[in-house]
Amino acid sequence: MRPPAGGAVNLTEDLLPERGGGRAALHVVHGRQGYDLDAAERAVADLLVAMGKDPSDPHLADTPRRVAASYAELLTPREFNLTTFPNDEGYDELVLATSIPVQSLCEHHMLPFHGIAHVGYLPDQRILGLSKLARVVELFARDLQVQERLTKQVADWLQDKLAPKGVGVVIEAEHLCMSLRGVQAGGSRTVTSALQGSLRDDPQTRQEFFALTNTGR
Numbered sequence: 001m002r003p004p005a006g007g008a009v010n011l012t013e014d015l016l017p018e019r020g021g022g023r024a025a026l027h028v029v030h031g032r033q034g035y036d037l038d039a040a041e042r043a044v045a046d047l048l049v050a051m052g053k054d055p056s057d058p059h060l061a062d063t064p065r066r067v068a069a070s071y072a073e074l075l076t077p078r079e080f081n082l083t084t085f086p087n088d089e090g091y092d093e094l095v096l097a098t099s100i101p102v103q104s105l106c107e108h109h110m111l112p113f114h115g116i117a118h119v120g121y122l123p124d125q126r127i128l129g130l131s132k133l134a135r136v137v138e139l140f141a142r143d144l145q146v147q148e149r150l151t152k153q154v155a156d157w158l159q160d161k162l163a164p165k166g167v168g169v170v171i172e173a174e175h176l177c178m179s180l181r182g183v184q185a186g187g188s189r190t191v192t193s194a195l196q197g198s199l200r201d202d203p204q205t206r207q208e209f210f211a212l213t214n215t216g217r
């Protein structure tokens with residue numbers, strides 16, 4: 001059994017030093033339970049048999065190991081430092097990263113949903129290392145998810161850790177459980193949004209965010 005990946009998100013430094021403070025980093029380790037690769041492998045082997053497949057077929061011999069490893073990878077976000085810098089120039093317009101790739105697994109069917117995320121914030125005292133917007137998406141996407149929760153978790157977490165004036169997140173994704181099976185509505189995309197602070201409360205900032213993300217709400 002792999003050791004659990006630790007408790008809730010770990011903090012190694014205060015993210016919000018006094019104004020004028022230098023670079024600060026919050027070391028982020030996902031806080032979900034560990035996994036048992038051997039048990040996962042056995043379960044996949046059982047699934048193959050249950051689905052009428054011959055596990056001794058040379059093509060399938062290594063499949064339980066591969067599938068178990070694939071799920072472990074898809075459900076484990078990478079650790080990272082949430083690095084911030086002082087907003088020395090008092091930059092007070094939106095900062096927006098668009099078309100961040102998102103891939104996750106729907107918790108109802110354990111099938112992928114994938115698409116893009118647009119993540120923006122209105123800075124206050126700190127600005128964020130730009131790559132971190134994509135890393136925060138991954139932090140919550142590598143889990144069994146519903147798209148609504150994923151969208152809100154990214155927005156709430158950034159608001160909490162960065163303390164900006166506002167945060168906006170839009171995710172557009174295709175759910176394979178909706179396109180490949182079931183209703184088979186191929187090409188349909190689901191769009192969700194979550195707003196915090198002035199992006200939620202100030203109509204002009206909100207409108208600017210949706211205009212910049214081309215999601216026109």
Ligand SMILES: Nc1nc2c(ncn2[C@@H]2O[C@H](COP(=O)(O)OP(=O)(O)OP(=O)(O)O)[C@@H](O)[C@H]2O)c(=O)[nH]1
Nearest residue numbers: 106107108109145146147148175177178181182183
């Ligand atoms: N709200 C929400 N629903 C999701 C998401 N991903 C998958 N689903 C839906 O979860 C629902 C599960 O419904 P069920 O009726 O229990 O499952 P099902 O019989 O496989 O349903 P069908 O997909 O309609 O065949 C389906 O409507 C899925 O489309 C998501 O991210 N958010």
Ligand SMILES: [Zn+2]
Nearest residue numbers: 106108109177
């Ligand atoms: Zn699903």
